[in-house]
Amino acid sequence: MLALTSEIRTPYHGLRAGLKMALLCLATVALFSLDSIPAMLAAVAAVGALYLVPGPRFLRGGLGLLTPVWVFVALVIGWHALTGNTGAGVVIALRLVAAVALANLVTMTTRFDDLVELVMWALTPLRRAGVNTAPLGFAIVLVVRFVPVLLDKARLLIDAWRARSPRRPGWHLGLPITLVAIDDAEHVAEALRARGGLEQTEPND
Amino acid sequence: MERQITLIALFAALIAVLGLVPKFTLASGIPITAQGMGIMLCGTVLGARRGALAVLLFLGLVALGLPLLAGGRGGLGVFAGPTVGFLVGFPIAAFVTGWIMEKMRGTPVFPAAIIAAVLGGIVVLYIPGILGMSAMLDMTVTQATVSMAAFIPGDLIKAGLAAALTASLYRARPASVLSRA
Numbered sequence: 001m002l003a004l005t006s007e008i009r010t011p012y013h014g015l016r017a018g019l020k021m022a023l024l025c026l027a028t029v030a031l032f033s034l035d036s037i038p039a040m041l042a043a044v045a046a047v048g049a050l051y052l053v054p055g056p057r058f059l060r061g062g063l064g065l066l067t068p069v070w071v072f073v074a075l076v077i078g079w080h081a082l083t084g085n086t087g088a089g090v091v092i093a094l095r096l097v098a099a100v101a102l103a104n105l106v107t108m109t110t111r112f113d114d115l116v117e118l119v120m121w122a123l124t125p126l127r128r129a130g131v132n133t134a135p136l137g138f139a140i141v142l143v144v145r146f147v148p149v150l151l152d153k154a155r156l157l158i159d160a161w162r163a164r165s166p167r168r169p170g171w172h173l174g175l176p177i178t179l180v181a182i183d184d185a186e187h188v189a190e191a192l193r194a195r196g197g198l199e200q201t202e203p204n205d
Numbered sequence: 206m207e208r209q210i211t212l213i214a215l216f217a218a219l220i221a222v223l224g225l226v227p228k229f230t231l232a233s234g235i236p237i238t239a240q241g242m243g244i245m246l247c248g249t250v251l252g253a254r255r256g257a258l259a260v261l262l263f264l265g266l267v268a269l270g271l272p273l274l275a276g277g278r279g280g281l282g283v284f285a286g287p288t289v290g291f292l293v294g295f296p297i298a299a300f301v302t303g304w305i306m307e308k309m310r311g312t313p314v315f316p317a318a319i320i321a322a323v324l325g326g327i328v329v330l331y332i333p334g335i336l337g338m339s340a341m342l343d344m345t346v347t348q349a350t351v352s353m354a355a356f357i358p359g360d361l362i363k364a365g366l367a368a369a370l371t372a373s374l375y376r377a378r379p380a381s382v383l384s385r386a
C-alpha cells in the first residue's frame with residue numbers, strides 16, 4: 001500500500017507506536033527550548049546517529065524525505081545573513097532539520113495500521129462517553145481505497161480523451177472525473193445502507 | 206449518515222488526488238498545484254461542517270504517514286515544517302468557504318462559489334499560513350506576506366476553476382452538492 005513506512009527493518013519498528021509518539025512530543029518540546037548553535041548541532045548529530053543505527057541505506061531514505069526542507073533552510077539562513085543575524089538563522093535552520101527529521105523517523109518506522117489503532121485507542125474516552133467512533137475508522141479505510149480508485153478512473157477518462165482529441169487533456173476533464181467519483185460514492189453509500197449501515201451498535205469491547 | 210461519510214471520505218481522497226496532478230508553472234516561475242482547489246471544493250460542495258471534516262480526515266491520514274500532500278509529502282514531519290500554518294489553515298478555510306456558500310443560498314451557485322472560494326480558500330487560508338511562516342522562519346509578518354504574494358494569481362485561477370466545477374456539478378447532480386441540499 002502507499003505509505004512512507006520504510007521497508008528496511010529497524011530496532012525502532014519494535015517499539016510501540018504510542019511510546020514513539022510520546023517521545024517525539026517530548027523531544028520536539030525540548031528542541032524548541034534549546035537556543036544555541038552548539039546545542040542545535042548536538043541535536044542534529046543525535047538525530048543523525050538515530051538514522052545511522054539501521055545503516056546508511058536507511059539514512060539515505062531519511063535524507064530523501066527531507067528534500068523539501070532544504071529550500072527553507074537556504075531561505076532562513078540567507079534571510080538572516082542579509083539582516084546581519086546569521087547565528088539566529090543557523091539555529092532556526094538546524095532546529096527545523098532536527099524536528100522534521102525526528103518526526104519523519106517515527107513515520108518511517110511505524111506501520112500505518114498501528115498508527116490508526118493508536119488513534120482509535122486515543123478516542124476511547126469519547127467512545128465511553130457514548131460517541132460512535134466507528135465511522136472514523138470506516139472513513140479512513142474508505143479514503144485509502146478511494147485514492148487509487150479515483151486515480152484509475154481519471155486515467156481511463158484521460159485515455160478516452162487522448163484517443164479522440166488531438167488536444168492535450170486539461171481542466172475539461174475535471175467535471176466528468178468528479179461526476180464519476182460522486183456516483184461511485186453514492187453507490188458505496190447505498191450498498192452500506194443495504195448491509196445495515198453505520199448506526200450505533202451495542203458496544204462490545 | 207452513510208452518504209455523508211462516503212462523500213466526506215471521497216472529498217478527502219479528492220484533495221489527495223488533486224495533489225498528484227502535475228504542477229504547472231506560471232509565467233512568474235511560481236509553481237502552482239491543484240491541491241488548494243481540493244480544499245475550496247470541500248467547502249463549496251460539502252458545506253461548512255462536512256467540508257472541514259473532509260479536510261481534517263485528509264490531514265489525519267497525512268499525519269499517519271500517507272504521502273498525500275502535493276509532491277508526495279506526508280508524515281509527521283510536515284507538521285514540524287515551515288508550512289504548518291497552511292495545514293492548520295486548511296480545515297478553517299474549508300469551513301469558512303462552506304459557511305459563506307451556505308449563507309449565500311439565494312445567490313446562483315457560480316458567483317456564490319467564487320466569492321466563497323476567494324474569501325475562504327485564499328484570504329482565510331493565508332492568515333494562519335503567513336503567521337506560521339513568520340513564526341517558524343523568524344520573519345516579520347510583512348516579510349512573510351510579501352514572499353507569499355506571488356502565489357495569489359495561481360490561487361485566483363484555482364478559485365475560478367473550483368467555482369465553475371461546483372456550478373456544473375450542481376447542474377448535473379444537484380443532490381450531491383450538500384452545501385445547497
